[in-house]
Amino acid sequence: xxxxxxxxxxxxxxxxxxxxxxxxxxxxxxxxxINWVRQAPGQGHEWMGWINTNTGNPAYAQGxxxxxxxxxxxxxxxxxxxxxxxxxxDTAMYYCARRRGSSGFFYMDVWxxxxxxxxxx
Amino acid sequence: QSVLTQPPSLSAAPGQxxxxxxxGSSSNIGNSYVFWCQQLPGTAPKLLIYDNSKRPSGVPxxxxxxxxxxxxxxxxxxxxxxxxxxxYCGTWDSSLGxxxxxxxxxxxxx
Numbered sequence: 001x002x003x004x005x006x007x008x009x010x011x012x013x014x015x016x017x018x019x020x021x022x023x024x025x026x027x028x029x030x031x032x033x034i035n036w037v038r039q040a041p042g043q044g045h046e047w048m049g050w051i052n053t054n055t056g057n058p059a060y061a062q063g064x065x066x067x068x069x070x071x072x073x074x075x076x077x078x079x080x081x082x083x084x085x086x087x088x089x090d091t092a093m094y095y096c097a098r099r100r101g102s103s104g105f106f107y108m109d110v111w112x113x114x115x116x117x118x119x120x121x
Numbered sequence: 122q123s124v125l126t127q128p129p130s131l132s133a134a135p136g137q138x139x140x141x142x143x144x145g146s147s148s149n150i151g152n153s154y155v156f157w158c159q160q161l162p163g164t165a166p167k168l169l170i171y172d173n174s175k176r177p178s179g180v181p182x183x184x185x186x187x188x189x190x191x192x193x194x195x196x197x198x199x200x201x202x203x204x205x206x207x208x209y210c211g212t213w214d215s216s217l218g219x220x221x222x223x224x225x226x227x228x229x230x231x
Contacts, residue, residue, distance in 0.1 A: 035220070044123055045166070045209060047220040061219050095165060106213050106220060107156035107171040114165050 002026035004034075004096050004112035011118045012086050020081040020115045022096030029077035030054045033099040035108055036070060036081050040092040050099055051079060086119045093117075124149065125210055125223035132229040133200055141195040141226045143210030149221055153213040155193040157186055160207045160225075169208075170195060197228075205230045 007021040022034060036048040049060040051070040058070040069082040083090055094115050097108035126144040133139045143155065154173050158166035168177050170186035173193065185196045193212075197204055210223040 037222075044224045045211075045222040047222065062217070097166075100171070101154070104152070104213050104215060105154045105172070107154070107168065107211065108158075108166075108220075109168045109171065109177060111158075111165040111167070 002098075002110050004098065004110055006094075006096060006112040006115045009116040009118070011120065013121055014086055014088060014119055016086050016119075017082060017084045018086060018117055020083075020094050020096075020117070022079045022081070022112050024077045024079070024098070027098075030074055034070075034079040035097045035099050036068075037095045037097055037108075038092045039095065039114075040089075043092075045095075048081075048094075053079065083117070086117075088119050090117060091119045123224040124214065124217075124221050125212065127208075127210060127223040127226045129224065130227045130229065132231055134231050135200050135202060137200050138196065138198045139200060139228060141197075141208050141210075141228070143193045143195070143223050145191050145193075145212065145221075147191055148216035149191075149212050149214040150188065150193055151191040152215050155186065155188050155210055155212045157184075157193075157195045158209045158211065159204075160209065162206070166209065200230050202230050204228060 005023045010018045030053045033050045035050045038046045048064040051058045067084045071080045096112040098110040100109045157170040159169050160166045173188040174186045183198045207225045209225045
């Protein structure tokens with residue numbers, strides 16, 4: 001079946017970096033973009049952006065430029081989220097989700113289970 | 122503060138109907154489709170409604186969505202205890218060039 005499997009929880013110190021993976025299965029990986037969504041403790045969801053899995057072009061939402069990098073390894077149907085110079089406020093659950101729809105009419109139909117990133121000294 | 126406004130919490134008894142609202146503006150809900158997700162405690166979000174009113178395969182027809190102008194609603198009829206969850210609306214905002222989420226509504230089934 002169609003699923004996105006994310007890597008396990010991470011505990012990092014401030015200033016370090018982290019790389020979260022999202023492995024797709026059950027469909028053609030390069031047919032659908034992958035979104036990244038952040039949910040801080042007790043907060044709602046924030047869209048971080050997406051990566052076009054066909055071209056590799058990323059698009060970052062406001063507030064997620066500079067320290068956040070989306071990448072791919074299409075040979076293993078996997079998308080990655082890398083966060084550099086981690087701060088305490090990056091502590092959150094990070095989800096990947098498959099993008100559906102077309103220009104201006106998007107939604108997310110399959111979600112990974114999430115990866116908890118904790119930043120603490 | 123989310124751009125899409127939802128009531129923070131609602132409660133209803135089993136068997137009843139509940140309506141969750143999502144209010145936006147002309148640059149988002151008024152100009153795009155709305156989707157709704159359900160998030161059970163400790164789990165990933167699950168798509169319930171897309172394109173304002175369509176249900177993915179496997180979602181019970183107790184869940185229905187609609188949109189009018191710059192607002193959308195999710196109706197849940199015949200409430201069951203397993204419907205106790207957080208519900209989020211989402212849509213594309215053409216001014217921001219971003220997908221937006223509502224703040225979420227925590228539904229308690231008493």
